[in-house]
Amino acid sequence: MRKLTTLLAASMTAALALSAGMTVMADEPDFTGEGSIAYIVTGLGDMSFNDSGEVGMNVLRAAGYDVKTVETGDDASGYEDTMYDLLDTGYDYVIASSTYKDQVELVAPEYEDTKFILFDVNSDTEVASDNILYIYFKQNESSYLGGIVAAGMSQNGAIGAIGGVENPVIKDFITGFVDGALSYNPDIKVSTGWVGDWSNTAKMKEICNTQNSSADVDIFFPIAGGAGTGAFEAATEIDGAWALGVDSDQYAAFIDSNEAFASVIPTSVTKEVGNTM
Template identity: 40%
Template sequence: MKRVLAAVLALAVAAGGTLTGCGEKEKTGKKDEKMSAAFICANLGDKSFNDIAWEGFKKAETELGMDIKVVEYGAEKSKMEPALVDVAEKYDIVAFEGGEFTEILEKHYEEFPDTKFVGFDIDPTYQVKMPNYFAINYMQNQGDYLAGALAAKMSQTGVIGFVGGAEVVVINDFLLGYVEGAQHADANVKVATAYIGDFVNSPKAKELTQVQMTQGADVLHQVAGAAGLGLFEACAEKTGIWAIGVDADQREYFAESNQKVADVILTSMLKRNDIAIFNILKETAEGKAQYGTLKRWGVKEGVTVIVKNDFYRQNVPQETQAYIDELEGQIAAGEITMDTAYGMQQEQFISIRESVKP
């Protein structure tokens, strides 16, 4: 009966017509000695979280000889469940982002005892009860503490900006770190905050960025996936403005295609999905991965840190660079801690956010 359900859901994927795959030819069964891994995401091309995750898969293909595939389910969440069931039938390891997929997996994991599942950006309070599930929580509040401190140090107006995708706990976790890091650097700093409502509406991100500029923000940070590209466009159209990217080294993505945009991206707060994904794929292949657990990775592990490329070193004063390096070391050593949106009462979060409003 379980296999019948899997077949029905797989047919639903095919009928939907919007899922696309790329990569090597998919396996026809689990008996092949060549280990396979699939990545399910809304879409590639965000120049951010999904793209950098895919880099980890490609590294596993090159260095470990894995058969890899990405499945893009698009904007329709109804396609998430059939996508998960479909790839679980065919691949040894299936990776995805977020709590929604975890809830879906809870209904089906027993149907695929030989398949390993990897979820990232998982709530740190989540209790893992599935023996074939490896959950990863990124401590993005740590990395954004550094981003906020840098923004405050680089600001000439004392006002910085934050444009998030949806107002959800993971984005608010970024924001708390950003605000507290900024306040560490400048107790009087103001932080303009806005939410797009999704992670795809780039024009709205641009509009919200322009509004924050009228409030005095001269260093602005986007945490909005593909939608955040609109923030870069707005920053590139005005002089004296810096942008901070997210997840990947976003300046590098634009260095060849759009130099004007690239040259406003001072740094990015990384969530090194590529490192995390490659490591878990490698450990799984070696039989060393501890499934049935949740791991928390942050500054200490080099997973949530800011980019310190040549452009950063050329444009950030040496004194500020030294200050950021010192903060990074203190966070890694546990000497500096910060609030997290996970488990925080909404009233407390709103109070913190409103206390720094311009």
């Protein structure tokens, strides 16, 4: 397994821990255990964004809430029907990411007794219904520190950020990453790319390999949910390459199941979605 120096590993851990948007609570939350909750995701097992939200759902389950996680897949054509089916069953709360923003804003006015939580939305999102709570993250701040780490580690002076679906939240991630990298090294070269979805690991790997061969990129920052594992695979095959994790502590996520992937993840940029839930 690759080794970082103790000093570098410690400094990265401290920097990213401070940036991660971790929730610090003065008192334990007052869980009543009353109510039913539907958590809607495209799919679990991404070792990243969706799984980080599921951590929060497990806390709520342990507190006595009736929680159902619904995996819709990536086909948006079925999202509206899924939403109506859930609401007709009768849930007190529906929690979903901005992936389902259009569907939630469509159905919320029809189900006034249900409370909806949309997280990971844009900071300028307008409230569509009084029973929708919007949550946005300052992901550019944590990715800024990720950019510092990447620029500091790169031996070639070239780093890359690869998003899943092109949207304002992922663009904000990339903006912070680039700004952080430039603050450390004004001469750093940054390549960007887009997978087009959240699951195509082969496409992610292809983009990383292309960035390496064409621009000498040796540090990758995949911001693409489950597709991000393609960057870890690419990094294991490129001498001296690394890939930052995102949304979950991906080193911890892979250390028991895929030590090779874990060995190329120096740290992760997280938003602590589970704490927010």
